[in-house]
Amino acid sequence: MNIDRYLINNTNDRILSKLDPEDTGSFRDKEEAEAKMEALKERLAELQDILFAQKEKSLLVVLQGMDSSGKDGTVKHIFSGVNPQGFTVTSFKKPSLEEAAHDFLWRVHMKTPAKGYISAFNRSHYEDVLVPRVHGGLDKEELKRRFKHIRHFEEMLTDQNTVILKLFLHISKEKQLEKIQERLQDPTKHWKFDVSDLEERKFWDDYQDAYEDVFRETSTDTAPWYWIPANRRWYRNYLALSIVVKTLEGFDLHYPKLNSPTPDISELISPRH
């Protein structure tokens, strides 16, 4: 599939209102997408195995999106088939006192993937430009500087062999309400409900504006943003997984060769043993 449609190009235009959260690409229905999911998951597992063996590059997948846009579910669905030995996921919550006492990139830098690894960030350093933009606390100049620090940080990681993939899960305001209601009605989802979600919902438009800033300031050639239409879970999962697989296929992945000439093991299996 062609993932370029979902790439957010370096642009000064506002784009969110033009992107349809209901989009399902060329699929007619869920079944059609799900039929392809298994093969894609197997492909991801194959690619991860080589990435881990080769230990030359790493992949960082940053997931952002409004509350209830499905960040947890996306991580769960697309990475459920990978070898956990080569995979880490970090959920960034409100900073701890220790985290807040350091620069805003400190806690995320610590969790970046080592060579050979895939890491997913469920929320990230982008919260540190989104939240102060919506709720105040930093002036315009300070925000500008944070964006610059983010570009520099991601440029450094990329240069040091970490490929960064940034996925924005795009849902509609109506869909968010529907999901909040689900959480309230289903006892197995009560734990996901937080009254602050309703409070934050009042700032919907401000968050959308804040994301426009994020795309304008940080969708770079080396670390671009993709938008993922996320009203339909099945398309969200399919597309996010496809982008991860395509990205890994762009790496120069191959199993390392033996350093030394192949040892003669005939002796080990000779009849005299």
Next chain:
Amino acid sequence: MNIDRYLINNTNDRILSKLDPEDTGSFRDKEEAEAKMEALKERLAELQDILFAQKEKSLLVVLQGMDSSGKDGTVKHIFSGVNPQGFTVTSFKKPSLEEAAHDFLWRVHMKTPAKGYISAFNRSHYEDVLVPRVHGGLDKEELKRRFKHIRHFEEMLTDQNTVILKLFLHISKEKQLEKIQERLQDPTKHWKFDVSDLEERKFWDDYQDAYEDVFRETSTDTAPWYWIPANRRWYRNYLALSIVVKTLEGFDLHYPKLNSPTPDISELISPRH
């Protein structure tokens, strides 16, 4: 004292051969400097106490220098009077396997000071541009990019309230030999001797060249290098301590006021108890 003489300005010239490792400023002898050391140490302890109480800024002191230039001794002498609760020191050795699997700034970022703290780096990310310059492993373009990443990283830290002070301990080649001999002759110093020091000594000129690159590429207005003449231990300690104190005096340090009106505690000490 005027520390500006020891500031390495942003310059394209080679400078090391013009700097005298025997320099002792305006002092005639050791006793004169030592008489002033105690007052300076007390001043440092006072300033650190306010820094820690205020928790707005932090200070990072990076120590670099040739083998045997006295990095350990400098840390020991200048910071022996500070409150260890607000101070950390990290010695960066050859990277571990885990460290080497990340970008070269990963392990140093993790050890940067939290607000209110002073941290000293005994060696640092500068080893990651010095060693590959001397022993190969990175081409010119890669080194250039590392320098850029260092400038960006230090700019970010500075912007996020960490002041960075970089001290280059400058000794002569003869003094190094003398110190190596001391280590061999004194049983209490044998543990400091490593046969690789003699190997590295053969690369003296290459390291001096590599430091010229470091100064040219990374002595910025916000995170400048100072050179410390280090042939005389007593002057080295006095000067390094003076620079640390002067730097802290440049912070806007004051004890935080009570947030609320002063509570009336007369009741607590009234006779009826």
